[in-house]
Amino acid sequence: MSLLKRIMILCAFILAIVGFGSVSAANTQITAFNWGVNKENTLRLVFDITQLTRAKAELTSSMLKVTVNGKLKPDIQRRYAVNSSKVKSISLLAQGDKTVLILPLKQTLKSSEYKLFVLKKNPGAKRPDRVVLDIFNGGVSADTPNKRAGTHICVVPTYSVTGGIKGKHITLDPGHGGTDPGTHGLITGVTEKEITLPVSLKLRAILEKKGAIVSMTRTTDRDVWGPEATDVQELQARVDVAEKNKADLFISVHCNASVNTDIGGFSTYYNPKTSYDESVAENIQESLLKTASLNDLGVREANFYVNKRCSMPGALVELLFLTNAREEKLLRSNWFQNKMAQAIADGIEDFYKKNGGVS
Amino acid sequence: MNSIKKLTTALVIFCCLALVSGCAQNSAPNITKPGSTATDKNKKTQKMVDKKVVLYRVPTDGSPYLLAESKIIKVTNNDFALATVKALVETLPADRKMQNVFPKGTKVLGVSVQDGIATVNFSKEFTKKTEGEYASLMMVNAVVNTLTQYPEIKKVRILAAGQKIVVLGQMDLEEPLARNESFIKKVK
Structure with a gap:
């Protein structure tokens, strides 16, 4: 009886993953990837996606791995250096129709210290659907305050798109x-x-x-x-x-x-x-x-x-x-x-x- | 009893994995790993078969959308990408609404597919200057969109006489290019 159960659970698990990949990832694309630290010292990583999709996080003692069911646009930068108390670096891997975000950890992360969620598109603000990963207190230490404190997401590049045409x-x-x-x-x-x-x-x-x-x-x-x-x-x-x-x-x-x-x-x-x-x-x-x-x-x-x-x-x-x-x-x-x-x-x-x- | 259980579980895992990898192979039938396949299968891959392909052609009327031509070409499993590009570059479209804009004398010297990237090596004629941006823009998108009809090709790198092309007209060809649907006319 318990053997049968185990076999059934195992089969269900494998099928779930296969079904997942072939159905929902088919047409979703990741069009941009941005990250930054906000004034609450949360390290926020954002995938812009073409349609709502699934994402899952897997946490081990040395790594946080997030798989997004969406195809990574080839032009997106794959590796980023980050000055964070929790994360050593940020890497993206394209795996067919899925994209894997790999964050090697500096210290063990509790499951309450991160949050993975989806933000629906905001046409008014010209924002697409997004998959967001927040790592609380994941930013730099307090003595190097973020210059763009108060902003929602800090985009790494130096250009500005906000505040109107004046001064651009x-x-x-x-x-x-x-x-x-x-x-x-x-x-x-x-x-x-x-x-x-x-x-x-x-x-x-x-x-x-x-x-x-x-x-x-x-x-x-x-x-x-x-x-x-x-x-x-x-x-x-x-x-x-x-x-x-x-x-x-x-x-x-x-x-x-x-x-x-x-x-x-x-x-x-x-x-x-x-x-x-x-x-x-x-x-x-x-x-x-x-x-x-x-x-x-x-x-x-x-x-x-x-x-x-x-x-x-x-x-x-x-x-x-x-x-x-x-x-x-x-x-x-x-x-x-x-x-x-x-x-x-x-x-x-x-x-x-x-x-x-x-x- | 316990060891039998473990053995059965292992067997189930093995079966499931075999099933999964089997599925993956089915979805990409044209990728054959030399040496790892059975001999009778190797014989099969060398056999010429008819394959229905889509060739994206440049419209004669100069409109900015590629037109799809359906064509049956002879391929072996190993050279489907080469045969497709050769058909695109070295034949004329049947429909007079479509034209071949590849510079005169352009030959396909080779096509290889690795890790989802097709590398197409054209003869040096490919980089001949054309009047305006239209022909080169359409021609490059025709090659990329034609090859990416195959699920095992995600991006296309274009070479001329074995050399990287950094700039062609206004275009940047240094990195492999992905499919560009904005050049394909949507059927209304």
């Missing part, structure tokens, strides 16, 4: 330039670099009026690294401008081209390296679509070098198609350049407004 450091990158003209219009032969620069300069003026501190990768028709640069050097030089200026936001301005001259419209690209990039792109795209009756080619994920390599959130805007006759005309006109610049600036302001109340 924004780097603008007029695409191409110098020896690299980019694409060109089919009617007048106007080049991409001749459009991206004036639009970016107009955008700078509007952003400065809104209170932002703007830096530019170029303000004249030139290569940013130099005429002899490799593609990597040229693009990295643009990233470097943003990093040197400790930018909170990086916006690259381009124009599109297609073999089909009927194709036209706006598209905004982002790389989801932070949890804000998509929202930046969405706000800009939404605002651009208000300029005129033009095609919406959508907000799209791409692995553009400048977006991927910058540490702060950002987007790459593809302003219309130079290969489309109507759009070439719009792109060349001073009033529509102003309109697009105003729209991008408004989109950026919207992004900061939506992040306003949350740290």
Whole structure:
């Protein structure tokens, strides 16, 4: 009898785990991972997830292991050094559709000293569903107070997304330039670099009026690294401008081209390296679509070098198609350049407004 | 009596583990470990079979979404990834709404799959400059989305003549790329 029971329990246990993995983890993705210490000295680790999912914690004397049924986005950093009284380091492991968080412990942790829970999404604050692990008194010792005390979650990077557009450091990158003209219009032969620069300069003026501190990768028709640069050097030089200026936001301005001259419209690209990039792109795209009756080619994920390599959130805007006759005309006109610049600036302001109340 | 109990428990655990690992193998039938499989199975893996695959093609009208072409290609279990990329790069789509935008002369030199990452080695023609960002953006996403239809491929690394490509146009290809659904037109 007891043998039968034992076999049944064992089988049920194994089946439960298998069933678990194949059902609920299928489509969930972990889009970001942030951690920090709040003013109560709680070490909080947060997974942004695309939909509510299961997570479980396993505690041994030397390790706390949390398994989240969601696929880890490849761009998320896997290892973090942490100054904590409880935890030696923070590591993430991707295991198929699941993600395992491993926290080697400095001292034995009681089960009452941590809490694993789920926070539902908050559309108002632009927060997705989250899986949260709190380790109480897991922060640094009291003599090194947290600089951002009072914040809900301290994100490790230096950029800021809260408190509105005023005082934000924004780097603008007029695409191409110098020896690299980019694409060109089919009617007048106007080049991409001749459009991206004036639009970016107009955008700078509007952003400065809104209170932002703007830096530019170029303000004249030139290569940013130099005429002899490799593609990597040229693009990295643009990233470097943003990093040197400790930018909170990086916006690259381009124009599109297609073999089909009927194709036209706006598209905004982002790389989801932070949890804000998509929202930046969405706000800009939404605002651009208000300029005129033009095609919406959508907000799209791409692995553009400048977006991927910058540490702060950002987007790459593809302003219309130079290969489309109507759009070439719009792109060349001073009033529509102003309109697009105003729209991008408004989109950026919207992004900061939506992040306003949350740290 | 007690030792019999223990033995039975051990047996049950063993059976369950065998069951679980069996399941894992079933879900990835194309990964064969040379040396560890039976000889008759090895013979089977070398056999050419017809396989229905999806090739993501670039639309002729220049619209920004890839189009899915269904095609039956001949593969062996060992070269399914290579055969699929070759079909994508070295054949023309049947439908005139689709086109092949790989630069002239681009060849697939090899494809290997390890730890969920497919490494595709193109000939040097792959990095030829194209007009505007469209062709290279679509072409790279076509390769990545075509290969990631296989459950054993999660990411794709692209090489040219055996060398890493850091930048292609505006794109960063240094790290392996994951599937990008935003380039696939949703069927309404």
